[in-house]
Amino acid sequence: xxxxxxxxxxxxxxxxxxxxxxxxxxxxxxxxxxxxxxxxxxxxxxxxxxxxxxxxxxxxxxxxxxxxxxxxxxxxxxxxxxxxxxxxxxxxxxxxxxxxxxxxxxxxxxxxxxxxxxxxxxxxxxxxxxxxxxxxxxxxxxxxxxxxxxxxxxxxxxxxxx
Amino acid sequence: xxxxxxxxxxxxxxxxxxxxxxxxxxxxxxxxxxxxxxxxxxxxxxxxxxxxxxxxxxxxxxxxxxxxxxxxxxxxxxxxxxxxxxxxxxxxxxxxxxxxxxxxxxxxxxxxxxxxxxxxxxxxxxxxxxxxxxxxxxxxxxxxxxxxxxxxxxxxxxxxxxxxxxxxxxxxxxxxxxxxxxxxxxxxxxxxxxxxxxxxxxxxxxxxxxxxxxxxxxxxxxxxxxxxxxxxxxxxxxxxxxxxxxxxxxxxxxxxxxxxxxxxxxxxxxxxxxxxxxxxxxxxxxxxxxxxxxxxxxxxxxxxxxxxxxxxxxxxxxxxxxxxxxxxxxxxxxxxxxxxxxxxxxxxxxxxxxxxxxxxxxxxxxxxxxxxxxxxxxxxxxxxxxxxxxxxxxx
Ligand SMILES: [Zn+2]
Numbered sequence: 001x002x003x004x005x006x007x008x009x010x011x012x013x014x015x016x017x018x019x020x021x022x023x024x025x026x027x028x029x030x031x032x033x034x035x036x037x038x039x040x041x042x043x044x045x046x047x048x049x050x051x052x053x054x055x056x057x058x059x060x061x062x063x064x065x066x067x068x069x070x071x072x073x074x075x076x077x078x079x080x081x082x083x084x085x086x087x088x089x090x091x092x093x094x095x096x097x098x099x100x101x102x103x104x105x106x107x108x109x110x111x112x113x114x115x116x117x118x119x120x121x122x123x124x125x126x127x128x129x130x131x132x133x134x135x136x137x138x139x140x141x142x143x144x145x146x147x148x149x150x151x152x153x154x155x156x157x158x159x160x161x162x
Numbered sequence: 163x164x165x166x167x168x169x170x171x172x173x174x175x176x177x178x179x180x181x182x183x184x185x186x187x188x189x190x191x192x193x194x195x196x197x198x199x200x201x202x203x204x205x206x207x208x209x210x211x212x213x214x215x216x217x218x219x220x221x222x223x224x225x226x227x228x229x230x231x232x233x234x235x236x237x238x239x240x241x242x243x244x245x246x247x248x249x250x251x252x253x254x255x256x257x258x259x260x261x262x263x264x265x266x267x268x269x270x271x272x273x274x275x276x277x278x279x280x281x282x283x284x285x286x287x288x289x290x291x292x293x294x295x296x297x298x299x300x301x302x303x304x305x306x307x308x309x310x311x312x313x314x315x316x317x318x319x320x321x322x323x324x325x326x327x328x329x330x331x332x333x334x335x336x337x338x339x340x341x342x343x344x345x346x347x348x349x350x351x352x353x354x355x356x357x358x359x360x361x362x363x364x365x366x367x368x369x370x371x372x373x374x375x376x377x378x379x380x381x382x383x384x385x386x387x388x389x390x391x392x393x394x395x396x397x398x399x400x401x402x403x404x405x406x407x408x409x410x411x412x413x414x415x416x417x418x419x420x421x422x423x424x425x426x427x428x429x430x431x432x433x434x435x436x437x438x439x440x441x442x443x444x445x446x447x448x449x450x451x452x453x454x455x456x457x458x459x460x461x462x463x464x465x466x467x468x469x470x471x472x473x474x475x476x477x478x479x480x481x482x483x484x485x486x487x488x489x490x491x492x493x494x495x496x497x498x499x500x501x502x503x504x505x506x507x508x509x510x511x512x513x514x515x516x517x518x519x520x521x522x523x524x525x526x527x528x529x530x531x532x533x534x535x536x537x538x539x540x541x542x543x544x545x546x547x548x549x550x551x552x553x554x555x556x557x
Contacts, residue, residue: 019181021179021181022179022181022182024181024182026181029220039295069412070293070296070410070412095315095417096311096312096314096315096318096417097311097314098307098310098311098313098314098362098363098364099360099362099363100302100303100304100307100362101359101360101361101362101363102285102304102306102361102362103285103302103304104282104285104286104289104298104302104304105282105283105285105286106286106302107302110302113301113302115301115302115303115307115311117311117411117412117417124412125412125413125414126412127296127297127301127303127410127411127412128300128301129301134363139318156300
C-alpha cells in the first residue's frame with residue numbers, strides 16, 4: 001500500500017488520499033484483484049505440438065479446403081468440423097509493422113518490441129513480434145517464421161527478415 | 163412504431179481528469195442538462211441504455227447506479243459494450259427501441275471513469291480489446307499499436323508522412339481550444355507533435371487521444387412524442403449503420419481501411435438518402451473517430467469524403483477545417499476533447515445536435531446549409547463501427 005495511504009489510514013482511520021492536482025479527496029480501494037485467465041486449448045493441441053517441433057500449424061476444412069490461421073476447429077462455410085492440421089510454409093511478405101514503446105505492465109520485462117503482420121506464401125496472414133531491425137524494413141520485405149523461447153520460458157512463433 | 167426518431171435533449175460533462183466526482187455524479191452532470199433541454203423529468207423516460215466499457219472503474223452496474231441516483235427506477239435499462247463505440251451502441255439501443263414502438267422516450271447515456279485506475283493498468287486493459295489470446299497474450303499489442311499497424315501500412319502504400327498525421331492533431335487541438343468541455347483546451351503546432359516521445363511507432367504522444375473521465379447524454383423521442391410535446395429544437399436520426407470486424411487483425415484483407423466502417427457508412431448513407439459517391443455534398447460536417455491521428459485520415463476515405471489514398475491530402479490542404487470541403491471534429495475530436503470510451507459516441511450525438519442547431523461555441527460553429535451531420539464511432543480497431551447521420555429535416 002502507498003505510504004501516504006498508510007499514513008492517512010493510521011491518522012484518520014480511512015484509506016484516503018488527496019489528489020495532488022485537484023485537491024479532491026479519493027478513497028483508495030482496499031480490494032485489489034489480480035487477473036489470470038484459464039483458457040481452453042483442448043481443440044488446438046496440435047498447434048502447440050507443432051510449435052515444439054518448430055512447425056507452424058493451421059487447420060484446413062477437408063470438405064472445402066478453407067485454411068484457418070489462427071486455427072479453428074469448425075468450418076462455418078460448410079457447417080462441418082471435419083478438419084485436418086496442415087503445416088504452413090514458413091515464409092511470407094511483411095505487410096505492416098509498429099514498435100511498441102509504451103508497453104502493458106505485463107510486458108514490462110521486455111525492451112520496446114516491433115510487431116509485424118505478414119502474409120504467408122500459403123495464404124493466411126500472421127501477426128507476431130519481428131526479430132530484426134525495424135529501421136531496415138522495406139516495402140515487400142520477405143520474412144520467415146521461426147520459433148523462439150520467451151523470457152517467460154514458453155515457445156512462441158516470431159517473424160524475422162530473410 | 164415510429165418511422166422517425168429525434169434527439170430532443172442533450173447533456174455533456176466536462177471531459178478530463180475528474181477526481182472531483184464519482185461515477186454517479188459524473189453521469190448526472192450530463193443527464194441533468196439533457197432533461198432540461200428536453201423539458202422532461204426522469205419519470206417520463208420509458209427505457210434507458212448506458213454505454214460503458216468499464217473494467218478500469220469500480221462500478222459495473224451503472225444502469226442501476228443511475229436508476230438510483232437519478233430516479234429512473236424501475237424503468238427498463240441495459241449496459242451496452244462495444245469497446246470505444248459503446249456510446250453509439252447505447253444510442254442504437256434507444257433508437258431501435260423507439261423505432262420498434264417499444265418506447266416513446268429513451269435516454270442514452272455514455273460514461274467512463276478511466277482514471278479510477280493508474281495509467282499503466284488502463285494501457286494493459288485497453289490493449290485487450292482485440293483478440294486477447296492470439297494478439298495480446300503473446301505479443302502485447304496496445305491500443306496505439308493496433309492503430310499504428312494501420313498508420314504504417316497507410317504511409318507505406320500512399321506516401322503519407324508523420325507530418326501529415328501531426329496536422330490532424332494540430333487541427334483538433336485548434337478546435338479543442340474553443341470547446342469548454344474539452345480535456346485539452348490548448349493549441350499545438352506540428353513541431354510539438356513531432357518532438358513528442360514515441361508511444362507506438364509511428365505514433366507519438368501527441369498522435370494519441372488521452373485517458374479521460376467523462377459522460378454525455380441524449381434523450382430520444384418518437385415522432386409522435388415530438389408532436390405531443392411540441393418540441394421545437396431537435397435533430398432527427400436519418401440513418402445509422404453498424405459493422406463488425408474480425409477479432410484478429412491477421413484475418414483482415416488490408417490495413418489502410420476499416421471494412422466495418424465502409425460497411426456501416428454504406429448502410430447509413432442508404433438509409434439517409436445520401437449519394438454514396440459524394441456524401442460530403444450532403445453534409446455540413448462530421449465527427450470521426452480520431453483515437454489516433456492516422457485513423458481520422460483513414461475515416462475520410464472509409465466515409466468517402468475523398469478517394470482511397472487521398473485522405474492525407476484533405477488534411478494537408480486544410481479541407482477539414484471550417485470553411486473547407488467538410489469540417490471534421492470541430493469539437494476537438496477524441497484527440498483534444500478527450501476519449502472517455504463509453505461516452506464518446508454519445509458525445510458525438512451531442513455535437514451533431516449543437517452544430518445543426520447552431521449552438522456550438524464561438525469559433526467552432528460550422529456553416530449549416532445542408533442540415534446534415536455525420537458521426538463515425540469505432541470500437542477497437544474496426545472491431546465495431548457505428549455511422550450515424552443526424553439531420554434538421556426528417557426523411
Ligand atoms: Zn469448409
